[in-house]
Amino acid sequence: MDLRPSAALKLWHDVMLAHVHGDDTDLSARQMVILLTIYLEAPPHTVRGLAKKLDVTKPVITRALDTMGARDLVQRRRDEDDRRNVVIQRTVKGALWIEKLADSIVERARNVARRS
Amino acid sequence: MDLRPSAALKLWHDVMLAHVHGDDTDLSARQMVILLTIYLEAPPHTVRGLAKKLDVTKPVITRALDTMGARDLVQRRRDEDDRRNVVIQRTVKGALWIEKLADSIVERARNVARRS
DNA sequence: GCCTTTTATTTCGCTTTCGATACAATATCG
DNA sequence: CGATATTGTATCGAAAGCGAAATAAAAGGC
Numbered sequence: 612m613d614l615r616p617s618a619a620l621k622l623w624h625d626v627m628l629a630h631v632h633g634d635d636t637d638l639s640a641r642q643m644v645i646l647l648t649i650y651l652e653a654p655p656h657t658v659r660g661l662a663k664k665l666d667v668t669k670p671v672i673t674r675a676l677d678t679m680g681a682r683d684l685v686q687r688r689r690d691e692d693d694r695r696n697v698v699i700q701r702t703v704k705g706a707l708w709i710e711k712l713a714d715s716i717v718e719r720a721r722n723v724a725r726r727s
Numbered sequence: 728m729d730l731r732p733s734a735a736l737k738l739w740h741d742v743m744l745a746h747v748h749g750d751d752t753d754l755s756a757r758q759m760v761i762l763l764t765i766y767l768e769a770p771p772h773t774v775r776g777l778a779k780k781l782d783v784t785k786p787v788i789t790r791a792l793d794t795m796g797a798r799d800l801v802q803r804r805r806d807e808d809d810r811r812n813v814v815i816q817r818t819v820k821g822a823l824w825i826e827k828l829a830d831s832i833v834e835r836a837r838n839v840a841r842r843s
Numbered sequence: 844g845c846c847t848t849t850t851a852t853t854t855c856g857c858t859t860t861c862g863a864t865a866c867a868a869t870a871t872c873g
Numbered sequence: 874c875g876a877t878a879t880t881g882t883a884t885c886g887a888a889a890g891c892g893a894a895a896t897a898a899a900a901g902g903c
Contacts, residue, residue: 612730612734612738612836612837612839613836613837614728614832614833614836614837615833616826616829616830616832616833617829618728619829619832619833619836620763620766620767620825620828620829620832621767622728622832623742623759623763623828623832624760624763624764624767626739627756627759627760627763628760628781630756631756631757631760631781631783632781632782637756637757638756639755639756639860640743640746640747640753640754640755640756641747641753641860643739643743644740644743644744644747647736647739647740647743648740648744650736651736651737651740657880657881658880658881658882659879659880659881665744665747665748666748667747668861668862668863669880669881669882670861670862670863670881670882670883671860671861671862672881673881673882673883674859674860674861677882678859678860693869693870693879693880694868694869694870694880695868695869695870695879695880695881696869696880696881697880697881697882709736710732712736712739713732713733713735713736714732716730716732716735716736716738716739717730717731717732717735720728720729720730720735721728721729721730723728755889755890757890773850773851774850774851774852775849775850775851784891784892784893785850785851785852786851786852786853786891786892786893787890787891787892788851789851789852789853790889790890790891791890794889794890809849809850809899809900810850810898810899810900811849811850811851811898811899811900812850812851812899813850813851813852
């Protein structure tokens with residue numbers, strides 16, 4: 612992908628602005644990264660695994676799952692093989708949210724000068 | 728710009744992850760949009776103007792300026808022509824922050840499949 | 844010179860998040 | 874079984890952000 616710095620900033624600005632406008636309540640940077648990780652990388656996802664991958668403490672993950680779980684963007688499930696683990700799963704609503712974000716980025720990228 | 732949805736999401740994830748890792752304290756979505764607006768669009772910028780452009784209340788702008796001002800990312804100045812106005816100005820540190828963000832996006836965009 | 848309008852900030856009570864630590868539940872090792 | 878390790882959550886006080894309304898300062902209308 613070829614992207615000049617000024618185009619990158621405009622893209623970032625436009626998508627962020629749409630994000631702030633759009634959602635009922637917008638997700639924090641951490642929450643967004645967690646959600647994206649869950650939807651982009653292969654399962655299974657655990658609290659510990661996410662904490663390590665994002666280099667944050669476990670309570671941060673727990674809190675984010677509380678918030679996003681309340682909004683039905685992710686789902687918790689006990690791992691029956693090792694009941695200490697909690698497996699984080701996708702939801703229909705979460706998939707839609709992600710899809711909407713992707714569309715938003717793609718659409719705004721189209722309005723950005725190419726190579727130029 | 729040509730960008731598939733999956734590439735867009737990966738780009739977003741990677742940049743956000745770097746953002747969360749990198750900064751001492753990361754900026755909220757609103758703060759980031761405000762900062763980008765100040766640095767992308769032509770001055771002068773006022774509290775009222777930013778509030779209208781981003782469709783938020785004025786206290787939101789004031790608070791964001793407090794926070795970012797404390798981190799020396801933006802600067803306030805009284806408008807001497809109309810002393811009710813506050814003009815928001817760029818700082819060296821803010822410019823560096825923006826530049827770093829741009830580089831981060833550009834670099835990660837390079838690692839994303841093109842057109843595919 | 845008042846009265847009204849406009850601009851930015853302050854204040855209020857509330858909610859959310861933070862890091863750090865403590866804790867409860869489960870698994871593992873001997 | 875009993876000690877230890879691991880996993881996720883709960884709790885704590887502190888900090889930050891929110892919307893709504895009140896306030897202070899400055900400008901403009903008449």
